[in-house]
Amino acid sequence: VRGGRCVVLESGTGTGKTSVSLAGALEGISGTARKVVFLTRTKSQQKQVAVEARAIGARTDVICIAVQGRGPATCPMMLSDRDLSDGTSEELSKLCAELKKGTGPAGKCSYFENIGSTEVEACISFIRARHPDPEEFRDFCAARGICPYETVKKLLPYANVVSAPYAFFFIPAIKNHFLQWMGVSDREVVVIVDEAHNLPSYLRDSMTCRCTARSLDLADSEADRNGNPLLVQDISCKDIVQLMRDIMADAQKEYLRRESDMIPPDYLGEEMMVRLGMTSAGVRDLVMRLAEVGISIEESKKAKRKLPRSHLSSLAGFICAWMSFDSYSHVFLVSGGDNPYLEAYCLDPGEAAEPLSTCLSSVSMSGTLSPLKDYAGEMGLEDPVSEVFPSPFPKENLEVFYVNDVSTKFSEINSDDGTYDRLKRYVVDIVGASDRSTAVFFPSYGVMERFVEDKVPDALGREVYFERRGMPQSELMEQISDFLGKEGSVLFAVTGGRVSEGLDFPGRQLELAVIVGIPFAHPSAKQDALIGYCQNRFGNGWDMAVRVPAVRKMRQAIGRLIRSEGDRGMAVILDRRVASLDGLDAKLTSDPVAEVRRFFQSH
Ligand code: SF4
Secondary structure: OOOOOEEEEEEOOOOOHHHHHHHHHHHHHOOOOOEEEEEEOOHHHHHHHHHHHHHHHOOOOOOEEEOOOOOOOOOHHHHHOHHHOOOOHHHHHHHHHHHHHOOOOOOOOHHHHOOOHHHHHHHHHHHHHHOOOHHHHHHHHHHHOOOHHHHHHHHHHHOOEEEEEOHHHHOHHHHHHHHHHHOOOHHHEEEEEOOHHHHHHHHHHHOOEEEEHHHHHHHHHHHHHOOOOEEEOOEEHHHHHHHHHHHHHHHHHHHOOOOEEEOOOOHHHHHHHHHHOOOHHHHHHHHHHHHHHHHHHHHHHHHOOOOOOOHHHHHHHHHHHHHHOOOOOEEEEEEOOOOOEEEEEEOOOOOOOOHHHHOOEEEEEEOOOOOHHHHHHHHOOOOOEEEEEOOOOOHHHEEEEEOOOOOOOHHHHOOOOOHHHHHHHHHHHHHHOOOOOEEEEEOOHHHHHHHHHOOHHHHHOOOEEEOOOOOOHHHHHHHHHHHHHOOOOEEEEEOOOHHHHHOOOOHHHOOEEEEEOOOOOOOOHHHHHHHHHHHHHHOOHHHHHHHHHHHHHHHHHHHOOOOOOOOOEEEEEEOHHHHHOOOOOOEEOOOHHHHHHHHHHHO
16 A cells, blocks of 8 residues: 555455455555545445444544445435436436525525534544444434435545445546545545456446437437427437437448447448538537537426436437547447347446556455456556465365256257256256255346246245346345245346345355356357457457356355355356366266265265
8 A cells, every 4th residue: 555556356255355455555544644445336345344444443543434326325305206216326416416506496405404514523423433334324314304425525534434336436527526525636545446356347337328219219209398409400309319210220221130230430420420411520519519408408307306317418428428439449339129229338448447547556356356467457457466365264165066968058058959958957956955045046037037937946846036137126135035034945046146246145044056057148249349359458358258257257156155264055067168167166076966965964
């Protein structure tokens, strides 16, 4: 930390990464005005930071504050108005700015008005004394009738540890505000990135933009509702929407041969120029005018305390973003399906990762970050200190096997050589070989649904709970709670999904994992482009874009079994291709049922 270096480390769950990194970083900044910013992917990880800060706070002065985006939990105004609950953070931020000023017809936000200096002092004393987690702090604010979101902003200058979602440090507009609220510059911040294996894909998504057929319908209706404003002499908002529909349809005709396909980077810009008979500057002006119409729609909504959402504004934003990207950093796609889209997908997350290099120092850590040099390369980290710490837990507590007569490879699982029937038999027999709480992880929802249609859950003779496609978080949590409430039940989930990557199952909550197939990414134009990009830039396209993510997902799923020194568990991978995948320490077995029985009899 003092030397301003970047650290990249892998160490398994339960090994104390959070406390060690936090304690080390705090020691490094002690006696200075610097701050530790702990970035997490989920809110539950922020809670963990608070727990560790509380323990460290017993020995040294720690003021740890959790920042979260505006949402029903942090903005009481949203809680009281259900119409606001599906707003994006940008929309809510615009509305909030209006309500704080209180100069418009929508009036003032009382939760903001109530935050006086006495309240700030009371909060600081509360944090010093109790080291609350984000929920406890929200309850404290609720009891005093103050807005947690705005109160946190006022408290940040007093904090020496701030936990926040990734967006606060990697989305430039948010980061600038965030640093301002804390009262520090980049060079005064030590950043710790938790679950850093997620960061490259998070950054890619944050730099990707998409325009769907449905979003064009919404823009069209919005233009209708607002009198279809003219942008220039004879071109209206609806004309632009129709133009986009035509361009998308023609791109489909010309380029689409599978679910989605690549189109030339300048396709959209050139088509707009040709069809509108304009120069590139003319198109740019037209899009700016569209954005202005969108902004005025947002303003009028704000004045009525409504979400300042404009689909015309989003369309203008999409066109501008598309035209600003190049073929090095992005691939340009058109898709088919029910809701076709044009998409500029980010291949190179390096630019978005720049804050990792411009801060004072950074620690990127995860239980599954290997190969560390790939991560450092993608994030543009120069000469990092890299270290993989082997698991300190007894080796005999975890056994991983695989079988070599099945696979979920498309051509095999759909052949008539009995592969699919053998897979089903394995799942039923392996689950039946023990009475322990078991998770069956599938490589995709599609494969899981096929097993469900074929009544595999019924054949297990046990309670089965599900992580289903598109399930709201609250429903998933209900399924998990029921699964945990009944020891020995079975959970069907997806490798790489919310269960396998984000939930903890300590002790006997989960002891057996059956991993059906290898979760290779679905072949697609996007995937091809990613392989090509990694090949050109790092010389190992298939490895970086295909093998490593699949192995990481399986390691994450297996990692659910062992969360502490006393945990034990067994995983069986049902796919012969494991033999050729580096990075998984699995033994071949011809009788996984006997292995499961032996393991649990001996434990
Ligand atoms: Fe919501 Fe707070 Fe903004 Fe009021 S000040 S709108 S409660 S975030």
